[in-house]
Amino acid sequence: MNTPVIIIGSGIAGLVAALELAPLPVTLITRAGAGEKTSSAWAQGGIAAAVGADDTPQLQLEDTLRAGDGLCDPAAATAILTRAPAAIQLLERHGVRFDRNGDGAYALALEAAHCRRRVLHAEGDRSGAAIVAALVRQVLSTPSIRLMTNTSARRLIVNEGRIAGVLAEKSGRFFTLASDRVLLATGGIGGLYAASTNPPGNFGQGVMLAARAGARLADMEFVQFHPTGLAVNARPVPLISEAVRGEGAVLINDHGERFMAGTKGGELAPRDVVARAIFAEISRGNKVFLDARACLGTGFYARFPAITAICRQAGIDPAHAPIPVAPAQHYHMGGIDVDDNARSSVSGLWAAGECAATGLHGANRLASNSLTEAVVTGALAAADIAAAAEAAPARAIAVTDPGRSLPSVTPTTGNIRPIMSRHLGVLRSAEGIHQAIPALLAHYDADGADADPALVALAIAVFADLRDETRGGHARADFPQKRPAAIRNRMGLDAILDHARNLTPLARSA
Ligand SMILES: Cc1cc2nc3c(=O)[nH]c(=O)nc-3n(C[C@H](O)[C@H](O)[C@H](O)COP(=O)(O)OP(=O)(O)OC[C@H]3O[C@@H](n4cnc5c(N)ncnc54)[C@H](O)[C@@H]3O)c2cc1C
The missing domain is CATH 3.90.700.10 (Succinate dehydrogenase/fumarate reductase flavoprotein, catalytic domain)
Structure with a gap:
């Protein structure tokens, strides 16, 4: 099957992108029902945007940079936060109704580390569910969106360095969808931890798919633990x-x-x-x-x-x-390294929402900035994909071999969770990380049901090993201080594996 655009994931990022791309035909693949098994639908607090009379995007930026602990990309953060008020209007255009006070103004809540009341909510603390329900209604009534539910993306197909399609699975049956434009909107990594607020089956599939396709990852060590x-x-x-x-x-x-x-x-x-x-x-x-x-x-x-x-x-x-x-475990600041238009380092591959690392959150996400990021980056990706579609209209793509390591079994995280919970939790150390890396590498190399989640976990462990300081969500018992220079790390799968393999013999003999 050829399709101009494939979107993977039906959380807020994927739903917004699909709606914003209309009338361009889109295939939306999602591993459960539309809007189901999403963090989006579980969001309680709401979405942060400087819409109050006493507020400005600049004030939200200052709070964001402070929480990000020196590691935000100020230009990327500015670009996203100045679009936040427009993101609220976008959601309202798609049928979302935010709670209002008696005088008709938005009811704005105060959340941690925000200097103003700026968190919009819908149906009280059912904000995420209310937003997702409205967007799903719109998606179901948009003829240009072909929805494939209970379908998992298992590999991206790459031809000569460009995205050529998706290898998908439904009820144990594998099939390929050809497309030269794929947007990953697969959400977080909570499935890697024993205690997580996320849907348990989401273990960072987008990060895994992108890394296997050759995309660069960024900030992977920064995992947020909800207090x-x-x-x-x-x-x-x-x-x-x-x-x-x-x-x-x-x-x-x-x-x-x-x-x-x-x-x-x-x-x-x-x-x-x-x-x-x-x-x-x-x-x-x-x-x-x-x-x-x-x-x-x-x-x-x-x-x-x-x-x-x-x-x-x-x-x-x-x-x-x-x-x-x-x-x-609650949120992942790191993910697929993307530019201001949500493009990854692989041609034809975009990423939006939690699976992307835009630079907005730095080392620590400010509360309720993630729904903002999901809406804004979903819309930015849609605009960029639409522009790319105009420049190069959809063409038939010959899908060749999807590459080595075809998945044959359904991924499982049961062996990965104890390793991550023990060694890559709230407080980390070289000793624990050096126990985690060889164990995770062994699961990855065995190429069985643990391999896909092991890849994502290994990336987190390797990035964590390289960051010998305490900053934001990454706390090291052996390096309690912050280094003077704040540096974002970026790496592809080959470099991650090199680091893990070089370390592994040492760790085993220690
Ligand atoms: C309990 C909870 C409360 C939260 N509260 C807030 C809040 O108040 N404010 C805020 O800003 N943020 C909040 N967050 C964070 C926020 O909800 C998420 O960061 C955001 O919703 C992520 O949106 P997303 O579209 O990127 O991913 P998600 O909403 O997680 O959607 C991911 C989608 O990808 C699908 N998927 C995954 N892998 C595959 C695959 N291989 N093939 C096909 N489909 C796949 C999933 O099933 C799902 O449909 C909260 C998170 C949680 C867990």
Whole structure:
């Protein structure tokens, strides 16, 4: 089958791109139902944009750069954040209705490390679900979009350095789709960790597909751990949104001590700071709770209906009892290295949303900037793909051998999660990373069901090994200081494997 454009993934980035490309024909491949198994649909807090009377994109940029801990690309961040108000209008054009106050103005929430109330929400804390539902409705009524549900992209096909198509799988049956324009919008990497808030089956497939196709990766070591996952034994870990702290909830340990009181920003300090403080409390044997009794009381139920339901399911009444919390993997700042038009380093391959590394987040994502990035980069990719389509109209492509290492088994992450959770979590060290790398390399080399997730995990481990400093989401017990120069790392699969193989004999003999 020939198709002008293939989009992989039906989260907000993929859905926006498909809609913005109309009427250009698009095939949208997604591994579950439309909008299902997406982080997008699970977003609670909302989407950050400088739309308040007291706000500007410049102020949002300053907050973003501060949270990014010196590693943001200021030009890329500026380009994305100045488009945020237009992204809100784009969503409204596609049927999204944001919550408003009695006077008709947007109801804006305050979240951690934002200097202004600038987080728009829809249906209270069901923001992601409300946005995805509206976009899916639009997609289903757009004739130019061919939707292929329950279909997984397993490999990209590359011909003479250019993208030529996708090898896809549905119910164990493999088939190829030919196209010279492919957009990856596959979301995050939570499937690699035991405790994660993400859909468990998303392990960074886009990163794997791009790396195998020869694309460069960037910032892979920067994994964000949400400070306040609900501390229950569940997968995915239910999330207690930052917005609860925005409303004044405080963190206490089981001795009743408010341990963030002495830290700049308190409970609303950047996520990495709060996650590390909670991790330190738990490492000392304490339990940690989020206490919203004084600030919200029974008002909690109306302001956070979804979180109320999550708590009640775990037997907790958030109006009358503190909520037990612990850090959980939540977001990946790194991914496929892209330019300002969402182009990867491989011709014909674009990436948008969480699977891309645009330079917006640097070492640590500012809360609610990711939905902004997903909408803006989805739209930017669509515009660039449409321009490329005009310049070179779709042509029939001869699909040749998709390359070595054809996948024969469904990927599984069960062997990868313990390695990543133990050695590449909130606090890392050379000792742990050097245990992880040979173990992950062995899973990759065995080329079985673990190989695809092992590739993504290995990339995170190798980038983490190279960053001998503590910065943003990457904390090293053996290098607690920040280096004076902030450098973003970029590498392709060959360099990642070289590093891992050079290290492996040493680690094994140590
Ligand atoms: C619980 C939770 C709450 C959050 N709250 C917020 C918030 O309030 N504000 C905010 O800004 N951000 C929030 N985030 C982060 C944000 O939701 C994500 O970063 C963003 O939605 C990512 O969008 P995306 O379109 O890139 O990916 P996703 O929405 O994750 O979509 C990825 C898509 O790709 C599909 N896919 C994956 N691999 C394949 C494959 N091989 N073949 C076919 N399809 C594939 C998936 O099934 C899915 O359809 C939250 C995340 C979580 C988990």
